[in-house]
Amino acid sequence: MKKVICLLSFLIFLCFISSNVVAKDRHFVLFVMDGVDLSEIKNSSTPNLDKLIKKGAIALTNTRTSGALEPKDAYLTIGAGDRARAGVSAYLNFNLNEKYKGISIxxxxxxxxxxxxxxxxVINIELSRIISTNQSSNYDAKVGALADALYQSNSSIAVLGNADIWQQSRRHIGMIAINKYGLIFEGDVGYKMALRSDQHPSGYITNQDYLLKKFNKLLPKNDLIIIESGDTSRMEAVKSSLLADKFKVEKENSITRVDKLLGKIAAKLDFTEDYLFFVVPTTSKSGRLRGQKLTLSILVGPKIAGLLKSNTTKRQGIITNLDIAPTIYNYLGGREKEFTGSVVEAIPSSKSLDYLISLDKQIQKTFSWRPILIKGFILLQIITLFLVGSIILYKDLPRILKVISNYLLISLLWIPALFLVSRIYIGFNLILVIIGILVTSFLLTYYLLKVSNNELIPILVVSLVNFILLIIDVWTKTKLMKLSVLGYSPVIGARYYGIGNEFMGIIIGAGLISLTIIKEFTDRISNKLLVVLFIFLILTVGYPQLGANFGGLITATVVCSVVYFYLQGYNLNMRLILKLISILILIIISVVLIDTVVNTNNQTHLGRSLSAIKRGGFSAILTIIYRKFSMNLKLLRWTIWTRVVLSFVIILIILFKRPRGVIKAIVETYPNLSAALRGLVLGSIVTMIVNDSGIVAAATLLLFPIFSLLYLVLKRIRLN
Structure with a gap:
């Protein structure tokens, strides 16, 4: 028996040794080509890149940082696995044997x-400044997080290349590979990595022969090799010195040179075991001006083909720069939980680079239209509120203003639904689209007002249409919302799935207004049935599998609970507040358990925030609170949504004073609707507190209740 046990132990030991050998034979190469956009890649000669695109999996990549969309910040963001910023300190990485301003490194x-x-x-000499810069940011990124995690798992790292120009050192590639002490134990970023050249605008080009020689030497003994291709980055750095035609030619030539280097690197790898991750940390300067802020990523390796996706975005063909570090770490045998981002995976697909270019154009167009359409929408709201306020205060105004105001109040409630389906008309001219939206909303309003024999019917129809459309879209993976001008943008990167704050306010406001109006029409809608419908609304906003807007979950829970208690005849007092808190705690605990225990492999924003708190403790909580507070403060000061919320507050103050008795009459006539109105006003305060863009959510949450109330008020005002 002892012999059998010894034999089994020996076999297990051999298996363990062999598995370690296999792990060490696997290599991961991160190939960096900075400063190019999709159209430049498409229009340049890149046979090697084309082969990798066909062989591997591709995606658009959000490149947002804690600072600017600049290489120095983007490279550190990749290495930290969190949004970071570095400034010019990122450039100051040197070989041990070099000097800086005459002093040895x-x-x-x-x-x-x-x-x-x-x-x-390889050493960074500005580590202290980089660390302090990130400690004062909203994200508290940990410099060297990727390298430290890899070293702890006994993986080795090497870095090669630079993007030097003239007499300026540009070695920001080191930001991806440095550890928490600013050190890299293998590699070369020195002057030999670049050749002096009088024929090229930057004064240098990458010394590909030297880089390849170093690569061949380092590949067998390193798990991760990070390569700066250099030439495209150099061209972007000197762009302002060149005429447009000259720059275009030289940029295409630099892309071709990088492609040749990529081909030589790829030829050294065995893609049955090795991985090559091609990344573009920042797009070109001209691309940024055109709104092309997403870049190309390609992952090639065993069983990888199609489109890339991650739990950060939950969208095929879109990942983020935060996903690069956990992907490298995970594919080299580590665990994903160390980082803010998620491991990317390949989803089988026949879609090519042309698909990404088409998707990028849609995203870019939506992103560029968004401020124009939303500002116009808000401006119309403010104008309407001004007109209604004037009618309430001054009864000697022309009657035509009352007619116009009635049309505006209902017409503007159609616009969120028309914005939701914006992917249908995104290919048309913007001016025609604006005219189409206005005409469609006015025609729908004209028809409603003409056929309605009850003043609540127009409000009910428009609210119900918005509510049902949003419910259907959320439960069918938000296919409309993802490309809606009132939705969220992958360019901004605050949210990629689920329901955003803009539509969260709409769905809660429109839902409660429509449901309580239905109750005004029929006694068949009991309070118990309303509870079921309210729970369904809460699930739609906050269920983890649908994206879990946590601030929306709290808002929906509070609003639905308050409205229900009002319908039951309760008044707002301490006992009611305690009941609300109990319900809220119960629902939050349920969602947290679903997202952290049941949903561990597919966590939402909430789940990842809780994981971050688990890793970082109290400091992580403070960072999240500070970030949300900073965002709210920034939006309060600068966003146009603040003006519409202020307008809502002013009109409510006016309604408390004038016209006398009208509000009381509406409350007595429509007690169910008035419960929703009161609950939604209270909900707007809650959502401002619990959301990181609370002012936006409050503005959309108040749209339906305030405009519905004003429509009913105008119906009761007679102008002289």
Whole structure:
């Protein structure tokens, strides 16, 4: 028996050793080509890139950072696995044997940071400044997070290349590979990586022969090799010095040179075991001006083909720069939980680069239309509120103003639904679209007002249409919302799935107004049935599998509970508040359990926030609170939504004073609807507190109740 046990132990030991050998034979290459947009890649000669696109999986990549959309911040964001910023300090990475301003790098490091580790080959001399910069940001990114995680799992890292121009060192590639002490133990970012050239505008081009020689030497003994291709980045750095035609030619040539280097690197890898991740940290300057802020990523490796996707975005063909670090870490044998982003996976698909270009154009157009259409929508709301306020205060105004105001009040309630389906008309001219939206909303309103024999019918129809459309879209994976001008944009990167704050306010406001109006018409809608419908609304907004808008979950729970208690005849007091808190806690605990226990492999924003708190403790909680507070403060000061909320507040103050007795008459005539109106006003305060863009959510939440109330008020006002 002892012999059998010894034999089994020996076999297990051999398996363990062999598995380690296999793991060490697997290599991961991160190939960086900075400063190019999709159209430049499409229009340049890139045979090697084309092969990798066909062989691997591709995606558009959000490149947002804590700072600017610049290489120095984008590279550090990749290495930190969280939104970061570095400034010019990112450029100051050097080989151990180099000097900076006549002082040896090792001496500078010893003076500024600590005693130098003898193993270090590449060193950042501005580590303290980079760390302090990120400690004062909204994200508290950990410099060197990827490298530290890999070193802890016994994986080795090397970095090669630079993007130097003239007499300026540009070694920001080191930001991806440095550890928390600003060190890299293998690699070369020195002057030999670039060749002086009088024939090229930047004064340097990448020394591909030297880089490949170093790559061949480092590949067998390193798990991760990070390569700066350099030439496209150099061209972007000197763009302002060149005429447009000259720049275009030289940029295409630089892309072709990088493609050749990529082909040579790819030829050294065995894609039955090895991985190559092609990334573009930032788009071109001209691309940014055109709104093309998403870049191309390609992952090639065993069983990888089609489109890339991650739990960060939950969208095929779209990932983020935060997903790069966890992907590298995970594919080299680590665990995903160390990072803000998620591991990317390949979804089988026959869609090519042309699909990404088409998707990018849709996203870009939606992003560029968004401020124009939303500002116009808000301006119309403010104008309407001004007209209605004038009619309430001054009864000697022309009657035509009352007619116009009635049309505006109902017409503007159609616009969220028309914005929801914007992917249908995104291909048309913007001016024609604006005219089409206005004409459609006015025609629908004209028909409603003409055929309605009850003043509540127009409000009911428009509210119900908005509510049903949004319910259907949320439960069918938000296919409309993802490309809606009132939805969320992958360019901004605040949200990629689920229901955003704009439509969250609409669905709660329109839902409660429509449901309580139905109750005004029929006694068949009991309060118990309303509870079921309210729970369905809460699930639609907050269920993890649908995206879990956590602020929306709290808002919907509070509003629905308050409306229900009002319908039951309760008044707002301490006992009612305690009941509300109990319901809220119960629902939050249920959602948290679903998202952290049941839904572990597919967590939403809430789940990842809780994971971050688990990792970072109290400091992570403070970071999240500070970030949300900062966002709300920023939006309060700068967003146009603040003006419409202020207009709502002013009109409510006017309604408390004038016209006398009208509000009381409406409350007595429509007690169910008035319960919804009161609950939604209270909900607007709650949503401002619990959402990171609370002012936006409050503005859309108040749209349906305020405009519905004003429509009913105008019906009761007679002008002289």
């Amino acid at each position: 090792s001496d500078l490091y010893n003076r500024r940071i600590k005693k130098l580790d003898n193993r270090a080959m």
